[in-house]
Amino acid sequence: MKDRYDVLVIGAGPAGSIAARNAAEKGLDVLLIEKRQEIGDPVRCAEGVNKECLKKHVEIDKRWICADLKASHIYSPDGTRIVMAEEISGGEVGYVLERKVFDRALAEQAARAGAEVRVKTRAIDLIIEDGFVRGAKLMHLGKTYDVRAKIVIGADGIESKVGRWAGIDTSLKPIDIETCAQYLIAGVDIAQDYCEFYVGNEIAPGGYIWIFPKGEGKANVGIGILGSRAGKFKPRPVDYLNSFVEKKFPNARIIEMVYGGVPVSGSIEKTSTNGLMLIGDAARQSDPITGGGILNAMEAGKLAGEAAYAAISSGDVSLQKLEEVYEKRWRATIGHDIDMSLIVKNCFINLSDDDLNSLARSLKDVKFERMSLLDLLQALFKANKKLLWDLRVLFKDAAKEVAKNKI
Numbered sequence: 001m002k003d004r005y006d007v008l009v010i011g012a013g014p015a016g017s018i019a020a021r022n023a024a025e026k027g028l029d030v031l032l033i034e035k036r037q038e039i040g041d042p043v044r045c046a047e048g049v050n051k052e053c054l055k056k057h058v059e060i061d062k063r064w065i066c067a068d069l070k071a072s073h074i075y076s077p078d079g080t081r082i083v084m085a086e087e088i089s090g091g092e093v094g095y096v097l098e099r100k101v102f103d104r105a106l107a108e109q110a111a112r113a114g115a116e117v118r119v120k121t122r123a124i125d126l127i128i129e130d131g132f133v134r135g136a137k138l139m140h141l142g143k144t145y146d147v148r149a150k151i152v153i154g155a156d157g158i159e160s161k162v163g164r165w166a167g168i169d170t171s172l173k174p175i176d177i178e179t180c181a182q183y184l185i186a187g188v189d190i191a192q193d194y195c196e197f198y199v200g201n202e203i204a205p206g207g208y209i210w211i212f213p214k215g216e217g218k219a220n221v222g223i224g225i226l227g228s229r230a231g232k233f234k235p236r237p238v239d240y241l242n243s244f245v246e247k248k249f250p251n252a253r254i255i256e257m258v259y260g261g262v263p264v265s266g267s268i269e270k271t272s273t274n275g276l277m278l279i280g281d282a283a284r285q286s287d288p289i290t291g292g293g294i295l296n297a298m299e300a301g302k303l304a305g306e307a308a309y310a311a312i313s314s315g316d317v318s319l320q321k322l323e324e325v326y327e328k329r330w331r332a333t334i335g336h337d338i339d340m341s342l343i344v345k346n347c348f349i350n351l352s353d354d355d356l357n358s359l360a361r362s363l364k365d366v367k368f369e370r371m372s373l374l375d376l377l378q379a380l381f382k383a384n385k386k387l388l389w390d391l392r393v394l395f396k397d398a399a400k401e402v403a404k405n406k407i
Contacts, residue, residue, distance in 0.1 A: 015280030016155030022305025040103030182222030
């Protein structure tokens with residue numbers, strides 16, 4: 001390992017690998033590190049992702065596709081089912097990935113682009129001089145190294161220490177975190193062309209349960225609940241998940257399990273400082289409604305890789321420059337969607353099960369295949385204005401976007 005690079009990327013998930021690849025493709029000298037010994041393992045993700053958005057960043061490889069989804073089924077507390085076509089099901093519906101293979105493929109792409117990749121290498125502190133991040137202290141196989149870089153990119157997930165070391169407030173309140181548990185189950189007879197979501201305060205307070213098919217009688221079955229909504233008698237998400245699995249799949253065999261947290265806080269105040277940018281879950285860039293973060297992470301990684309090249313080429317890696325080439329760009333795209341989703345999240349977490357049943361019944365006879373997402377939202381709002389009055393700002397914003405695109 002050298003002691004000096006143009007760019008040091010900490011964390012080899014989708015955000016970090018895409019950032020490293022984009023920076024390396026532009027001729028920068030890049031080091032990508034991962035604290036675990038295997039990239040992509042353990043998987044802390046439901047593994048669903050929108051097809052068209054994914055194709056913007058990578059060429060699809062069938063080796064890391066488990067299922068090709070055509071729709072999603074959403075179940076209200078009373079069992080009312082809403083069938084939504086893939087196109088309007090959101091960013092987590094399309095392909096079900098094999099993340100262990102997918103994440104490694106992204107890191108391999110970064111390596112082929114010229115990035116140096118090191119596993120079992122963790123950042124233990126930043127090197128900060130004259131108010132600028134100048135690199136990081138790394139530990140690799142029991143030895144410590146001072147590695148300097150013109151820019152450090154923090155992609156170290158929800159538990160990110162990089163942001164805190166740099167003086168960026170990434171703290172999360174219980175209402176800003178979905179605590180999650182997921183089983184990979186086998187021996188189940190499950191349709192392979194759609195996923196299922198279950199909502200309700202009794203089964204998943206402030207969140208939802210998901211089922212994503214993974215082929216050959218397997219499926220990811222998981223739950224996310226708001227940290228502020230854990231029940232007195234079921235304080236852990238796994239308690240709710242066990243109740244659901246025992247009822248829904250009594251004969252299933254659990255072959256993997258994983259626990260973790262997902263930020264659902266909305267945009268934080270800043271994600272960059274002198275010589276450093278945060279991306280992905282480290283920057284709290286996941287969707288506040290679903291907790292999904294793969295696509296946002298990849299887009300942020302792309303923007304950060306491009307921003308690193310622009311800043312280093314100009315000889316200016318200050319906060320002001322990084323705000324111009326990274327911060328403003330991601331907030332105008334990813335950030336706008338996150339802010340809108342936060343409004344929806346804050347509205348829906350206050351709805352009772354009766355409210356959720358009412359919303360579902362109002363959509364029961366709607367022909368979704370003939371509707372755009374905007375049409376769907378407007379139909380939902382018109383039928384439930386009293387319940388969804390707090391969402392009226394979204395429809396005004398969407399109408400402006402439609403009008404702008406028609407001009």
